Amino acid sequence: MNGEKQTDRRGFLADGARVAGVVSAGVLGGFLAGRRGQAEENRWQIDPDKCVGCGNCATHCVLDESAVKCVQCFDMCGFCNRCTGYYTLDGLDSRDTAAEDLLCPTEAIIRTFVEGKAGQNFYEYTIDTDACIGCALCVKGCALMNGSLYLQVMQDRCVNCNECAIAVACPSDAFVNVSSDKPYRLKRVALGVMRQKAGKADKAAQKLIDQVQADE
Amino acid sequence: MRFLNEHRGMLVTAVIAIAVGIASYAVVSSDPLAQRSRGSFTIDYSSVYEVDSDLIQFRQTEEIKVQMDEVRGICVGPADKLYIAGDQAVAVYSQDGVELATIRTDGEPSCVAIGNDQHVSPGRIYVGAGDRIEVFEPDGSRVGTWSVPDDNAILASIAVAANDVFVADAANRVVLRFDLAGKLVSVIGKPDDGGRTFNVPNTYFDIAIGSEGRLHVANPGALRIETYTFDGAMEVRWGEPGAAIDRFFGCCNPSYFAVLPGGEIVTSEKGIPRIKVYSEFGEFRSVVAGPSMLGVAQSELGDPRAVQAEAVFDVATDSRGRILVLDPRRKSVRVFERSIVEKSGIGFQPVNPEMWDRLPACRLAHDRLEAYPTVWDRG
Ligand code: SF4
Ligand code: SF4
Ligand code: SF4
Numbered sequence: 001m002n003g004e005k006q007t008d009r010r011g012f013l014a015d016g017a018r019v020a021g022v023v024s025a026g027v028l029g030g031f032l033a034g035r036r037g038q039a040e041e042n043r044w045q046i047d048p049d050k051c052v053g054c055g056n057c058a059t060h061c062v063l064d065e066s067a068v069k070c071v072q073c074f075d076m077c078g079f080c081n082r083c084t085g086y087y088t089l090d091g092l093d094s095r096d097t098a099a100e101d102l103l104c105p106t107e108a109i110i111r112t113f114v115e116g117k118a119g120q121n122f123y124e125y126t127i128d129t130d131a132c133i134g135c136a137l138c139v140k141g142c143a144l145m146n147g148s149l150y151l152q153v154m155q156d157r158c159v160n161c162n163e164c165a166i167a168v169a170c171p172s173d174a175f176v177n178v179s180s181d182k183p184y185r186l187k188r189v190a191l192g193v194m195r196q197k198a199g200k201a202d203k204a205a206q207k208l209i210d211q212v213q214a215d216e
Numbered sequence: 217m218r219f220l221n222e223h224r225g226m227l228v229t230a231v232i233a234i235a236v237g238i239a240s241y242a243v244v245s246s247d248p249l250a251q252r253s254r255g256s257f258t259i260d261y262s263s264v265y266e267v268d269s270d271l272i273q274f275r276q277t278e279e280i281k282v283q284m285d286e287v288r289g290i291c292v293g294p295a296d297k298l299y300i301a302g303d304q305a306v307a308v309y310s311q312d313g314v315e316l317a318t319i320r321t322d323g324e325p326s327c328v329a330i331g332n333d334q335h336v337s338p339g340r341i342y343v344g345a346g347d348r349i350e351v352f353e354p355d356g357s358r359v360g361t362w363s364v365p366d367d368n369a370i371l372a373s374i375a376v377a378a379n380d381v382f383v384a385d386a387a388n389r390v391v392l393r394f395d396l397a398g399k400l401v402s403v404i405g406k407p408d409d410g411g412r413t414f415n416v417p418n419t420y421f422d423i424a425i426g427s428e429g430r431l432h433v434a435n436p437g438a439l440r441i442e443t444y445t446f447d448g449a450m451e452v453r454w455g456e457p458g459a460a461i462d463r464f465f466g467c468c469n470p471s472y473f474a475v476l477p478g479g480e481i482v483t484s485e486k487g488i489p490r491i492k493v494y495s496e497f498g499e500f501r502s503v504v505a506g507p508s509m510l511g512v513a514q515s516e517l518g519d520p521r522a523v524q525a526e527a528v529f530d531v532a533t534d535s536r537g538r539i540l541v542l543d544p545r546r547k548s549v550r551v552f553e554r555s556i557v558e559k560s561g562i563g564f565q566p567v568n569p570e571m572w573d574r575l576p577a578c579r580l581a582h583d584r585l586e587a588y589p590t591v592w593d594r595g
């Protein structure tokens with residue numbers, strides 16, 4: 001499932017154009033379109049700066065398949081060859097993509113070759129949302145390094161229980177009520193980066209800030 | 217540290233990508249929850265958390281509390297004075313921990329370096345703050361402020377030689393060489409020179425002056441330390457990726473390093489925090505401190521909260537070979553000294569200058585980099 005896929009050469013790091021904005025905007029836009037007229041409604045969301053990755057999100061949602069999924073924040077990702085969110089310790093050393101060397105129990109992380117530079121290879125890690133169960137193993141692995149992977153309640157799946165069953169079980173009070181017109185959150189670090197970019201007239205950064213819940 | 221964290225993502229573009237949904241709620245081939253009890257998604261880091269005690273040849277002898285809310289960088293100047301960058305200042309301490317002065321900076325400092333006794337002005341203080349370098353005389357009076365060419369710079373480290381000042385810019389992944397008047401002389405790692413040299417996945421990008429007029433640069437994404445002439449010619453590179461104690465862990469390490477008297481290199485890794493000593497040519501020598509000695513519990517490894525991400529320890533050394541570890545969580549300087557010199561026979565091992573002449577000449581032609589051995593063969 002997770003064979004290394006090669007994409008076109010992409011703008012990488014500070015050199016290139018934003019590539020994932022379209023995806024992000026599309027998902028958010030789709031959700032918003034579906035909920036037009038209910039802007040006053042609150043939704044459950046995870047504050048990624050409070051989550052400790054306990055695993056309860058995978059097991060406590062009222063849905064058979066948790067509404068919580070992992071997301072990738074490319075602004076914080078190093079596009080690393082040795083991703084600590086993707087590999088187990090053994091896999092980090094071998095970089096073998098056999099299932100036993102991958103952290104994700106469902107092989108929901110897709111590793112895609114981006115480009116080679118300076119004798120090093122760079123990879124993009126995206127999440128197959130259908131396969132992700134929200135277990136946070138990758139979140140904890142990634143937190144060892146850049147912390148770009150984190151959990152969010154997918155609003156197109158969540159049935160917005162009056163009392164979120166995961167919120168009750170969350171050991172770190174990471175569940176927050178957010179406005180339904182901005183139901184996703186960035187990590188504080190990424191939000192800071194986006195604000196800085198927006199301050200330098202970066203329209204895509206401003207657009208993203210406008211789309212996410214941006215209170216501290 | 218907050219400064220670094222808040223700018224970390226400047227290194228990469230794009231926005232949050234909520235993974236592309238595919239229409240169905242399909243079907244993971246086996247039920248991953250079936251074998252797992254609630255909350256049992258854990259990662260076992262015990263194999264890297266424990267460090268063989270025989271390898272640990274240092275012990276903490278002192279701890280100096282720093283009167284700052286946030287500490288971000290440490291270095292040592294003449295008379296082994298300690299300089300701590302943090303808040304919006306540089307705090308100066310005597311080698312036994314007496315606070316001597318506080319120098320206010322214009323920006324929030326991210327790194328600091330001091331001219332040594334060979335520097336044209338011994339004790340001159342260079343502070344990276346925002347995208348500028350603030351320069352002070354030893355008494356704290358301001359000499360001037362230097363600009364860097366790119367105003368999106370993230371100044372991660374400064375290294376001061378007799379007549380040169382090097383500044384590592386993590387955002388642009390280059391090392392800038394300035395003269396003592398603040399004029400940019402050259403740039404190491406420019407993309408125009410045939411491609412990027414340094415792989416810097418976050419804001420950790422450390423540099424230091426080595427022996428014999430060399431500049432050491434951590435190339436963290438390559439999990440290496442590289443040695444350059446001041447003119448930018450690479451001479452040595454070493455470092456192996458891996459979880460084993462003699463290797464550099466994860467995607468990007470070492471985060472910080474410092475040079476001991478005699479040339480040995482003290483490295484500090486994040487993720488699995490550990491501080492180790494290597495020869496100037498990359499031979500693993502010993503461990504200074506592993507995660508537990510640094511006060512990081514095994515259960516904290518991989519905790520996604522920002523406070524855990526801050527457990528990255530800048531290091532400095534003094535003329536006595538003490539290793540000074542800046543603890544951003546305890547807001548202190550932890551002093552480590554060799555505990556078993558006699559048993560190990562390892563002490564200061566000055567580099568024979570002739571060694572440099574026998575090194576293979578590594579070129580900066582990037583397509584050829586991989587042709588060179590990762591660890592230089594001393595044969
Ligand atoms: S949260 Fe769990 S299931 Fe989802 S991508 Fe990460 S490791 Fe895989
Ligand atoms: S509100 Fe209900 S459906 Fe949504 S995440 Fe919580 S438990 Fe799951
Ligand atoms: S229950 Fe709370 S702490 Fe545990 S993974 Fe979910 S959001 Fe994170």
